[in-house]
Amino acid sequence: PLKLAAQTEVDQQAGEVRKQFITTIPGQEMVYMEKRREAELVLVSEVTDPLLVPHIIAEASLNDRTLTEQAEIILGMATRCSHVSQMIETKRLTAKMAIEAATNPAEIELAKVVEW
Numbered sequence: 651p652l653k654l655a656a657q658t659e660v661d662q663q664a665g666e667v668r669k670q671f672i673t674t675i676p677g678q679e680m681v682y683m684e685k686r687r688e689a690e691l692v693l694v695s696e697v698t699d700p701l702l703v704p705h706i707i708a709e710a711s712l713n714d715r716t717l718t719e720q721a722e723i724i725l726g727m728a729t730r731c732s733h734v735s736q737m738i739e740t741k742r743l744t745a746k747m748a749i750e751a752a753t754n755p756a757e758i759e760l761a762k763v764v765e766w
């Protein structure tokens with residue numbers, strides 16, 4: 651139970667750190683994933699069909715940008731988020747592995763301290 655509690659605490663810490671970099675509005679993650687997919691269609695396949703890339707078209711229009719410019723901005727943001735996510739996930743998993751390997755309560759306490 652002590653190890654499980656410590657691992658749960660690490661998961662909660664990771665969630666709090668993630669909140670600094672993401673929008674926690676319900677459903678927003680789906681919107682971001684869709685915008686990334688659309689941006690890739692614009693940049694890789696040069697798709698401009700409003701039925702296939704509606705978010706990119708709307709945002710490009712709102713921001714007075716070309717579809718390519720808007721798609722590049724969205725992919726840039728997605729790439730930065732991916733780097734942050736990878737860092738958080740690596741630290742989370744490393745801490746959980748250290749907790750699992752711990753052989754006494756003091757080691758467990760030490761292992762759950764993560765420098766985010």
